[in-house]
Amino acid sequence: MKISEVMSMPECHWVKSHLTQYLDRDPSAPLTDAELRRLEVHIALCDKCAAVSEDYRETSKALSQLRTHVDQESINRLSDSLKRLTSGE
């Protein structure tokens, strides 16, 4: 693959549309080995896509930490008020 191909906009678009599959290792829609390599090569060469994948990684890490820090009681309270709201009381 030529550098000009790797840096081209359509390639960035392709990488971004497959990034969640790549970073989440989505088992329902796994990437092929060739697609994995294509993503890794592009991210290694393209600052923009590297930044996007870094952001995504940080965000999903923060989200999973948030989930584990919320205790069950708060979740119950939240779902209770939601139920009250939706039942119109």
Ligand SMILES: [Zn+2]
């Ligand atoms: Zn890119």
